[in-house]
Amino acid sequence: MNSAIELEEFLHAAQEFVKKSDEIGDGWSIKECGDDKSKTFLKKDLYVEHTDDNNSILLKMEYIIFYNLSYGVPAFSFNIWNSSGTLLSLEDVRKMSFIQISQKDFYSVITQQEHPVFQRPYFIVHPCHTEELLATFKNKSQNIIVTFLGLITPLVKLDLPLKYGL
Amino acid sequence: MSDADNREEIIQYVPFISFVHPSFWHTLTEIKLNIDKLNETSKPIYGRFTYRDDIGAVFEVDGTSFNKVPETEHLYTSVKGTIINKNTVEEFKSIDKAALLNSVGKTIWENLKEGTWIDKPSSLLNFFIFSFADLKKFHYFYWFAFPAPSQPTVYLTRKGSCITSAFTNKQLEDLAQSYKALDDEQKCFFSIIKENDTIQVQTLAQFLRQTECHLAINAVYFVFQDPSNGVNPGWALRVFLAALLDYCPTLIGCNINVIGLRCNIFGGVENSCIFSVKIPVDVTKSDAAGWVGWERNDKGNFGPKLANMSASLDPVVLADTSSDLNIKLMKWRLVPDIDIEVMKKTKCLLLGAGTLGCQVARDLLAWGFRHITFLDNGKVSYSNPTRQVLYTHEDCLNGGKKKAEAAADNLRRILPSVVTKGIVAHIPMPGHPVGESLREETLRNIKIITEAIEEHDVIFLLLDSREARWLPTALGASYKKIVINAALGFDSYVVMRHGAADGSSTAGSAYTNAKWISGGDLGCYFCNDVTVPGNSLQDRTLDQQCTVTRPGLAAIAGALAVEILVAILQHPQRELAPAPYNLSDEGESIPGLEGVLGPVPHAIRGFLHSYQTMLPTCPKFNQCVACSVIILNNYMAEGSEFLLKVFNSGKYLDDLTGLSQWRLNAEMTEVLTLTDDDEETSDI
Numbered sequence: 001m002n003s004a005i006e007l008e009e010f011l012h013a014a015q016e017f018v019k020k021s022d023e024i025g026d027g028w029s030i031k032e033c034g035d036d037k038s039k040t041f042l043k044k045d046l047y048v049e050h051t052d053d054n055n056s057i058l059l060k061m062e063y064i065i066f067y068n069l070s071y072g073v074p075a076f077s078f079n080i081w082n083s084s085g086t087l088l089s090l091e092d093v094r095k096m097s098f099i100q101i102s103q104k105d106f107y108s109v110i111t112q113q114e115h116p117v118f119q120r121p122y123f124i125v126h127p128c129h130t131e132e133l134l135a136t137f138k139n140k141s142q143n144i145i146v147t148f149l150g151l152i153t154p155l156v157k158l159d160l161p162l163k164y165g166l
Numbered sequence: 167m168s169d170a171d172n173r174e175e176i177i178q179y180v181p182f183i184s185f186v187h188p189s190f191w192h193t194l195t196e197i198k199l200n201i202d203k204l205n206e207t208s209k210p211i212y213g214r215f216t217y218r219d220d221i222g223a224v225f226e227v228d229g230t231s232f233n234k235v236p237e238t239e240h241l242y243t244s245v246k247g248t249i250i251n252k253n254t255v256e257e258f259k260s261i262d263k264a265a266l267l268n269s270v271g272k273t274i275w276e277n278l279k280e281g282t283w284i285d286k287p288s289s290l291l292n293f294f295i296f297s298f299a300d301l302k303k304f305h306y307f308y309w310f311a312f313p314a315p316s317q318p319t320v321y322l323t324r325k326g327s328c329i330t331s332a333f334t335n336k337q338l339e340d341l342a343q344s345y346k347a348l349d350d351e352q353k354c355f356f357s358i359i360k361e362n363d364t365i366q367v368q369t370l371a372q373f374l375r376q377t378e379c380h381l382a383i384n385a386v387y388f389v390f391q392d393p394s395n396g397v398n399p400g401w402a403l404r405v406f407l408a409a410l411l412d413y414c415p416t417l418i419g420c421n422i423n424v425i426g427l428r429c430n431i432f433g434g435v436e437n438s439c440i441f442s443v444k445i446p447v448d449v450t451k452s453d454a455a456g457w458v459g460w461e462r463n464d465k466g467n468f469g470p471k472l473a474n475m476s477a478s479l480d481p482v483v484l485a486d487t488s489s490d491l492n493i494k495l496m497k498w499r500l501v502p503d504i505d506i507e508v509m510k511k512t513k514c515l516l517l518g519a520g521t522l523g524c525q526v527a528r529d530l531l532a533w534g535f536r537h538i539t540f541l542d543n544g545k546v547s548y549s550n551p552t553r554q555v556l557y558t559h560e561d562c563l564n565g566g567k568k569k570a571e572a573a574a575d576n577l578r579r580i581l582p583s584v585v586t587k588g589i590v591a592h593i594p595m596p597g598h599p600v601g602e603s604l605r606e607e608t609l610r611n612i613k614i615i616t617e618a619i620e621e622h623d624v625i626f627l628l629l630d631s632r633e634a635r636w637l638p639t640a641l642g643a644s645y646k647k648i649v650i651n652a653a654l655g656f657d658s659y660v661v662m663r664h665g666a667a668d669g670s671s672t673a674g675s676a677y678t679n680a681k682w683i684s685g686g687d688l689g690c691y692f693c694n695d696v697t698v699p700g701n702s703l704q705d706r707t708l709d710q711q712c713t714v715t716r717p718g719l720a721a722i723a724g725a726l727a728v729e730i731l732v733a734i735l736q737h738p739q740r741e742l743a744p745a746p747y748n749l750s751d752e753g754e755s756i757p758g759l760e761g762v763l764g765p766v767p768h769a770i771r772g773f774l775h776s777y778q779t780m781l782p783t784c785p786k787f788n789q790c791v792a793c794s795v796i797i798l799n800n801y802m803a804e805g806s807e808f809l810l811k812v813f814n815s816g817k818y819l820d821d822l823t824g825l826s827q828w829r830l831n832a833e834m835t836e837v838l839t840l841t842d843d844d845e846e847t848s849d850i
């Protein structure tokens with residue numbers, strides 16, 4: 001079964017997705033990285049205030065959707081850091097429940113890796129099953145990024161407004 | 167305007183909160199290492215703040231801050247600034263911070279006096295970062311400052327109120343539209359003239375230089391992009407008011423309208439805030455005032471912050487976590503029950519740093535082991551690097567480095583986070599008499615080896631002579647360590663685990679018809695020799711000098727030795743894991759045979775000339791010269807003195823164990839004088 005998504009299709013869907021995001025003010029932007037089209041990515045960042053034991057800290061989350069060349073699917077990555085730029089560890093991320101998966105599955109779904117676009121550590125959601133999952137949705141002909149995010153949002157605390165046409 | 171509810175209060179500006187993107191440190195580090203090096207000159211950078219109504223007064227820098235042209239972001243304003251990075255922590259600490267801020271302020275004020283800010287209001291905004299980068303630890307000490315003159319002191323005649331209280335929807339729309347049409351550098355500070363129902367957006371240059379002064383001051387609104395989204399105005403207003411008063415002294419004694427422009431994500435301005443600012447008649451001018459603006463740290467003090475970026479920037483840490491990932495992936499994808507931590511914790515001692523030792527070390531590293539010690543007495547010679555995979559030509563020069571040390575050094579070059587060391591010591595052997603002259607040295611070696619064995623969890627016997635295996639076999643059993651043995655012949659090898667010391671000692675007959683042997687009852691390298699008489703011929707081909715073995719053998723045997731260890735560690739019974747007599751009919755009748763990685767054999771014998779592998783399983787021999795109870799008891803009772811007796815005469819072991827038919831000494835002599843004719847024939 002070859003249900004991989006062509007880069008062209010990814011790029012087109014990404015453009016459309018950002019247009020929609022602009023309309024509804026969802027904060028996604030599309031960025032290019034040099035001349036390499038395959039490194040085009042979608043980005044959304046937001047500030048979150050985390051409170052525990054009376055302490056409140058301001059954190060920044062960054063979501064990145066990029067194109068995984070070897071799997072031929074969109075891939076999801078994110079980072080969370082504090083005001084000094086220090087990344088939260090995966091354990092912190094889990095404890096602060098920015099991500100909602102069982103502890104058992106947590107580390108098998110998300111790993112900290114050198115990001116293929118930025119060459120810096122990011123938490124990357126494993127693309128192993130993306131292809132099959134997307135295949136089951138493919139005929140529904142909605143934007144592939146929206147479909148993809150629909151698969152991710154159960155894991156990640158990320159709003160996906162209905163206005164995207166889910 | 168001055169009823170009881172509207173008491174005048176000194177204006178409180180909301181300070182900026184610096185927020186650094188991780189990429190800022192990545193880029194700073196690259197620049198420091200590749201371009202600036204020891205150069206300390208300050209560098210121009212960009213930062214930005216947002217006047218979005220849903221985000222507080224954050225001031226951001228990131229990897230693009232060092233670009234020549236700033237990256238723009240929707241509803242953010244770029245600010246030109248400077249970074250002053252010091253080379254040493256002393257310089258960072260010793261500099262006079264107040265003087266530094268004042269000198270920066272003085273420069274800003276001089277530029278401001280020239281009045282060019284009116285044409286280019288964005289130039290009023292300013293910041294700098296004072297920093298020290300410790301690039302060994304990837305610790306960054308930094309301190310942001312947003313310079314502003316401490317004077318004038320002005321008052322708010324009432325709390326900020328929402329713009330909708332003074333502007334109609336139509337006016338707000340006009341404001342949003344006109345604002346959008348302004349040039350970027352005019353957007354930070356501008357003015358609005360509000361007459362009757364209409365509003366007119368004017369740049370500061372238009373307003374201050376051209377507009378007739380017949381206007382009532384209450385028809386004029388001074389607007390700034392407001393970083394704050396609370397009741398007080400953001401910091402950007404402070405320098406604006408100072409500049410304004412300096413240029414228009416006529417404002418002294420007046421009440422002026424100020425709008426903090428705050429946008430929603432669609433560009434709407436209805437959450438903007440109006441401040442009524444009273445400038446007292448006796449206001450202090452900015453000229454002679456000091457400058458303020460250092461950011462407070464997380465403790466609320468005026469002091470630097472620390473970014474510890476080692477986890478995302480230190481290549482040593484990155485290499486460590488990345489190689490861990492290989493093993494984790496194995497767990498996630500294929501073997502969910504595998505215990506990763508046990509490899510990290512287990513300390514391995516490699517006796518022998520030759521072909522086998524090098525190979526075993528590399529495979530241990532690949533499996534995630536992080537404590538690896540080498541013990542060897544030799545030096546790296548010119549013949550070694552081609553077969554002994556940890557060494558290079560450089561290690562052979564000038565007489566050759568000590569193998570144990572070179573192996574540890576080179577292992578660290580492969581993975582800097584590995585905990586490794588080399589111990590240089592000679593392993594004393596049975597039947598190699600220790601005269602008075604060697605007594606001290608032998609005792610010292612015994613001590614070193616004993617301590618090394620005690621400190622580790624697993625002992626690998628990777629030596630090239632049988633006699634050298636005796637002492638570590640006996641000590642490994644005494645100190646209850648996991649012992650893995652590998653020996654090479656010309657084209658055959660044996661890799662085995664020694665019986666666990668904590669097992670039962672029902673050795674021998676109990677297992678005559680059994681299908682398996684408990685890990686506690688397995689034989690050692692020496693048990694084997696005598697329990698299977700007539701097998702000794704096979705063993706002759708083992709323990710060759712490494713240079714007379716087929717080169718592929720060490721890689722095979724070394725890999726198997728590590729795989730056996732991992733299989734043991736991943737077995738629920740660890741070293742007590744049972745070994746089947748016949749692995750091919752493994753299964754139903756053997757309780758607890760399977761570990762996470764499958765069953766653990768006792769021994770693997772391979773024959774390269776026929777590409778065959780056998781899995782012999784042998785019980786402990788209760789008269790074994792190395793692992794039997796009588797040997798261990800004697801060692802426990804007499805310690806080194808016992809060992810010296812053994813070294814002085816191989817016959818002593820025979821007598822002790824009652825093993826008359828087996829002459830260690832004789833056999834060792836035989837092995838050592840082996841000739842080509844004696845090499846294995848087709849019977850193995």
Ligand SMILES: [Zn+2]
Binds near residue numbers: 793
């Ligand atoms: Zn034995």
